[in-house]
Amino acid sequence: METRIPFEDQGKDQPFDAHFSVQEYLDYFYSDMMTKYDEDEGVSMPWILDQFHRTFAGEKDFGNRLLDVGSGPTVYQLISASRVCSEIVCSDIHQGALAEIKRWKNGGENVFDWSTAVKYVSGLEGTG
Numbered sequence: 001m002e003t004r005i006p007f008e009d010q011g012k013d014q015p016f017d018a019h020f021s022v023q024e025y026l027d028y029f030y031s032d033m034m035t036k037y038d039e040d041e042g043v044s045m046p047w048i049l050d051q052f053h054r055t056f057a058g059e060k061d062f063g064n065r066l067l068d069v070g071s072g073p074t075v076y077q078l079i080s081a082s083r084v085c086s087e088i089v090c091s092d093i094h095q096g097a098l099a100e101i102k103r104w105k106n107g108g109e110n111v112f113d114w115s116t117a118v119k120y121v122s123g124l125e126g127t128g
């Protein structure tokens, strides 16, 4: 019979970081991101960036501080918001993912290259 682990005890014996590798995640989902079609989501990265652009390019007041919940090791989701919100707080249960964002922000070695996404959004904004 299957033994159920109470919710509050789940993950205690195995930290969440052990569940997935940041590098594998980035490689699998975001290598060749501007051309690859996401089989799960049924969309491609340009479509996603278009939606963020449309959201943040409007007249709506989003305030200065944005909380991104479940940031993972990615920043593409924040490019358009970064033009509007002066402070962005990334959060994730996976500490390695947040460390990867810090490495990217600080220009660490061999960080993931988000420049194609940034250039695409700059093109939408007419700032590229």
Ligand SMILES: C[S@@+](CC[C@H](N)C(=O)[O-])C[C@H]1O[C@@H](n2cnc3c(N)ncnc32)[C@H](O)[C@@H]1O
Pocket: 069, 070, 071, 072, 073, 074, 077, 091, 092, 093, 094, 097
């Ligand atoms: C589908 S991934 C999205 C990651 C990234 N934003 C992207 O677009 O690729 C969801 C993220 O939520 C995080 N997550 C899951 N449960 C969480 C929780 N309870 N609190 C904070 N982050 C959580 C995971 O670690 C994972 O990085």
